[in-house]
Amino acid sequence: MNDSEDDVTRGAAALLVVPEWHGQRLSRDLDARAEEAKGLALAIGLDVVAVHTLRLRQTRAATLIGVGQIEAIKPDVVESAAQLVIVDAALTAIQQRNLETEFGTKVIDRTGLILEIFGERAATAEGRLQVELAHLDYQAGRLVRSWTHLERQRGGFGFLGGPGETQIEADRRMIRNRMARIRRQLDDARRTRQLQRSKRQRAPWPVIALVGYTNAGKSTFFNRLTGSDVMAEDMLFATLDPTMREIRLPGIDKAILSDTVGFVSDLPTELVAAFRATLEEVTTADLIVHVRDIAHPDSDAQYDDVRAILDSLGVNGPQETDGKHREGEDDPRTVPQIEIWNKIDTADADARARIEEMAARRGDVAVLSAVTGEGVEAARTLMASQLTARHRVERIFLTFDQGEAMAWLHARGEVLGDVAGDEGHVLTVRLDPADRARFERLWPQGNG
Numbered sequence: 001m002n003d004s005e006d007d008v009t010r011g012a013a014a015l016l017v018v019p020e021w022h023g024q025r026l027s028r029d030l031d032a033r034a035e036e037a038k039g040l041a042l043a044i045g046l047d048v049v050a051v052h053t054l055r056l057r058q059t060r061a062a063t064l065i066g067v068g069q070i071e072a073i074k075p076d077v078v079e080s081a082a083q084l085v086i087v088d089a090a091l092t093a094i095q096q097r098n099l100e101t102e103f104g105t106k107v108i109d110r111t112g113l114i115l116e117i118f119g120e121r122a123a124t125a126e127g128r129l130q131v132e133l134a135h136l137d138y139q140a141g142r143l144v145r146s147w148t149h150l151e152r153q154r155g156g157f158g159f160l161g162g163p164g165e166t167q168i169e170a171d172r173r174m175i176r177n178r179m180a181r182i183r184r185q186l187d188d189a190r191r192t193r194q195l196q197r198s199k200r201q202r203a204p205w206p207v208i209a210l211v212g213y214t215n216a217g218k219s220t221f222f223n224r225l226t227g228s229d230v231m232a233e234d235m236l237f238a239t240l241d242p243t244m245r246e247i248r249l250p251g252i253d254k255a256i257l258s259d260t261v262g263f264v265s266d267l268p269t270e271l272v273a274a275f276r277a278t279l280e281e282v283t284t285a286d287l288i289v290h291v292r293d294i295a296h297p298d299s300d301a302q303y304d305d306v307r308a309i310l311d312s313l314g315v316n317g318p319q320e321t322d323g324k325h326r327e328g329e330d331d332p333r334t335v336p337q338i339e340i341w342n343k344i345d346t347a348d349a350d351a352r353a354r355i356e357e358m359a360a361r362r363g364d365v366a367v368l369s370a371v372t373g374e375g376v377e378a379a380r381t382l383m384a385s386q387l388t389a390r391h392r393v394e395r396i397f398l399t400f401d402q403g404e405a406m407a408w409l410h411a412r413g414e415v416l417g418d419v420a421g422d423e424g425h426v427l428t429v430r431l432d433p434a435d436r437a438r439f440e441r442l443w444p445q446g447n448g
């Protein structure tokens, strides 16, 4: 095995292998997949010097890809002076090791790559713990020498140079202990966050969460709406930790807009939990805005990936077979959703006409360009109308000393009437059913 892997860092030359085999991710275009994988590599500063897309008739247990294909790639590894080979698939520990021997370089798979990015991007203490946990989980299954942020951080676990049994056992124990400690720390962090969130729920402002596939343009749209300057780049996973800002919408004085981590297909299972925790904000949002790169060749496949994650978060409500949004759904866990079909400026005239026609048939879609600003006003109006669409008119009695509840109702709903009696007010308020329930929790009616 090659011994130079510790030098593999940012700027390293990488050769990318994108295999495809029957029954796997057929919804995606192989070239688009190669582009995405390149984007992932770029996101941690690797320099992709060569790309090999492969069609496999069957996968090989020892190396995933075929012997002939390995032989075909080998000379290119040498010629391109690649220090690293990235395989855009999930490799077993054995496959990874065998390929490293064949190529004489480090080999990482898609999971390893995404873990690297998350490791580099996680900015909060909790985010870092989650990523480390995912990384340890991944490591535990493959106690071989490997290139990981963990090693870079802690100077290695001693996987170097084919460790003996005892060394591996010791490493395993160390990993288990560390994982247990992280889980405890994460539990603490989660409790703190829940506390903070329940405080925030008292705040009367509606929360809008932007979600979407990585690079769809969430941060660009966010910046346009908020006039702020969140990192928006042609880079996958530019945003990892959620960012929140106040915005104004037509008829809504104040709402909180939250930018979130981008989704990606085949998210490593080890990372799904970390990913979900990052997205917890989304589950308590008043409106989910799904930002899509509508001109991307894999736009539909990306849509399905995002919907699947939203399903797993439980925000899509009871599932219908056609996967369409439900109209007038009252399940309190269901968060209303709209779609932003972004990057319309990059579509050619024909595609644009088709896209606009499709959007016109739906009441929950806004077509726009976050870069040129075209369509953004209409999107703001759509967001505002969706926030108020489910509202019902309610009558609520408040005693004179319930000033805080009164202010909450004024901010959160639309007060249509206020009749003062001997003991208090009877307010006629247009309110979202979810807010009605929230109000009931905050100020239970009947005790005051």
Ligand SMILES: Nc1nc2c(ncn2[C@@H]2O[C@H](COP(=O)(O)OP(=O)(O)OP(=O)(O)O)[C@@H](O)[C@H]2O)c(=O)[nH]1
Pocket (backbone or CB within 6 Å): 212, 213, 214, 215, 216, 217, 218, 219, 220, 221, 231, 232, 233, 234, 235, 236, 237, 238, 239, 240, 260, 261, 262, 263, 342, 343, 344, 345, 346, 368, 369, 370, 371, 372
């Ligand atoms: N042409 C065009 N480019 C856009 C548009 N919106 C965003 N982009 C570009 O797409 C790239 C990604 O934009 P971001 O806003 O960072 O995307 P994101 O969804 O926040 O990505 P992650 O944070 O990585 O998940 C950037 O290069 C943007 O300039 C658009 O409407 N038109």
Ligand SMILES: [Mg+2]
Pocket (backbone or CB within 6 Å): 218, 219, 220, 231, 232, 237, 238, 239, 260, 262
């Ligand atoms: Mg972003």
